[in-house]
Amino acid sequence: xxxxxxxxxxxxxxxxxxxxxxxxxxxxxxxxxxxxxxxxxxxxxxxxxxxxxxxxxxxxxxxxxxxxxxxxxxxxxxxxxxxxxxxxxxxxxxxxxxxxxxxxxxxxxxxxxxxxxxxxxxxxxxxxxxxxxxxxxxxxxxxxxxxxxxxxxxxxxxxxxxxxxxxxxxxxxxxxxxxxxxxxxxxxxxxxxxxxxxxxxxxxxxxxxxxxxxxxxxxxxxxxxxxxxxxxxxxxxxxxxxxxxxxxxxxxxxxxxxxxxxxxxxxxxxxxxxxxxxxxxxxxxxxxxxxxxxxxxxxxxxxxxxxxxxxxxxxxxxxxxxxxxxxxxxxxxxxxxxxxxxxxxxxxxxxxxxxxxxxxxxxxxxxxxxx
Numbered sequence: 001x002x003x004x005x006x007x008x009x010x011x012x013x014x015x016x017x018x019x020x021x022x023x024x025x026x027x028x029x030x031x032x033x034x035x036x037x038x039x040x041x042x043x044x045x046x047x048x049x050x051x052x053x054x055x056x057x058x059x060x061x062x063x064x065x066x067x068x069x070x071x072x073x074x075x076x077x078x079x080x081x082x083x084x085x086x087x088x089x090x091x092x093x094x095x096x097x098x099x100x101x102x103x104x105x106x107x108x109x110x111x112x113x114x115x116x117x118x119x120x121x122x123x124x125x126x127x128x129x130x131x132x133x134x135x136x137x138x139x140x141x142x143x144x145x146x147x148x149x150x151x152x153x154x155x156x157x158x159x160x161x162x163x164x165x166x167x168x169x170x171x172x173x174x175x176x177x178x179x180x181x182x183x184x185x186x187x188x189x190x191x192x193x194x195x196x197x198x199x200x201x202x203x204x205x206x207x208x209x210x211x212x213x214x215x216x217x218x219x220x221x222x223x224x225x226x227x228x229x230x231x232x233x234x235x236x237x238x239x240x241x242x243x244x245x246x247x248x249x250x251x252x253x254x255x256x257x258x259x260x261x262x263x264x265x266x267x268x269x270x271x272x273x274x275x276x277x278x279x280x281x282x283x284x285x286x287x288x289x290x291x292x293x294x295x296x297x298x299x300x301x302x303x304x305x306x307x308x309x310x311x312x313x314x315x316x317x318x319x320x321x322x323x324x325x326x327x328x329x330x331x332x333x334x335x336x337x338x339x340x341x342x343x344x345x346x347x348x349x350x351x352x353x354x355x356x357x358x359x360x361x362x363x364x365x366x367x368x369x370x371x
Contacts, residue, residue: 076108
């Protein structure tokens with residue numbers, strides 16, 4: 001047994017001792033630390049209630065109604081189809097987590113968190129989407145015993161299950177439109193982080209792989225109108241992307257239909273982007289994709305990887321707890337650290353890999369690899 005192991009066992013024995021717990025709460029030097037850890041543990045235990053409160057407030061139309069103007073409890077109850085006592089209980093719960101705030105005369109407005117949420121279409125889309133994830137998490141041990149996928153989330157991300165069976169997504173698959181719509185709604189914050197951190201203007205043509213309906217390339221176009229743009233995604237997604245982009249005045253974007261698992265990467269770009277793509281896939285798929293991108297890029301061309309990553313300081317739980325379980329339920333992929341991606345990029349042949357600092361690493365981190 002190592003010295004560290006002996007220390008950890010001793011530490012845990014002390015922390016588990018009820019007499020030490022009571023003593024630490026009485027000692028002024030330890031009381032603050034003890035209360036902090038107790039509060040954090042309580043939040044972990046009860047966090048699902050806060051999440052469900054948030055979901056109920058959104059589903060009841062409270063956030064949308066209060067974003068327009070203050071309203072009374074009775075008005076909010078009528079709008080949600082709830083009895084007055086039920087709405088009173090929901091609003092009290094929501095106020096405790098700063099989603100709403102009471103006004104004189106039994107009226108309500110949004111709290112600070114509620115106000116920020118009201119205009120965040122990506123977060124609102126994820127709140128609705130997470131209902132599928134919660135269904136899989138209702139019995140977490142069953143989810144782990146049954147192996148990856150097979151539940152509600154895997155049915156939504158149908159391409160993941162199809163890939164696991166060695167099949168290609170078809171144009172008849174209704175899931176492709178649903179997940180592309182979700183990604184488009186949740187993409188703006190990620191794109192903002194990337195565009196603020198990296199200068200796309202140094203490149204001639206961008207190819208966005210797995211670009212869905214073109215939400216990312218549309219934001220790139222707004223910032224860099226002189227950059228040639230192209231997109232590569234599954235054929236049914238690509239068909240919809242052409243219509244969406246044309247409707248946004250971006251008919252000049254070249255859209256390629258195909259699977260990066262089975263088809264060659266379209267050539268001609270000196271910058272390739274993978275935005276929230278890699279962590280959805282297993283190591284063998286990621287390694288093959290990175291090698292294919294390397295082969296498609298010209299000398300001096302760059303690959304941009306943007307996604308949340310494991311081991312992010314201050315957001316470790318996001319990487320390994322949230323995405324770890326989410327991707328397990330989805331049936332494909334795993335969280336990876338920036339160091340893991342760097343090693344995979346070097347194996348694929350990229351000579352230089354660097355991380356570019358972004359404003360909110362919790363939302364996404366950014367790696368740039370040069371051929």
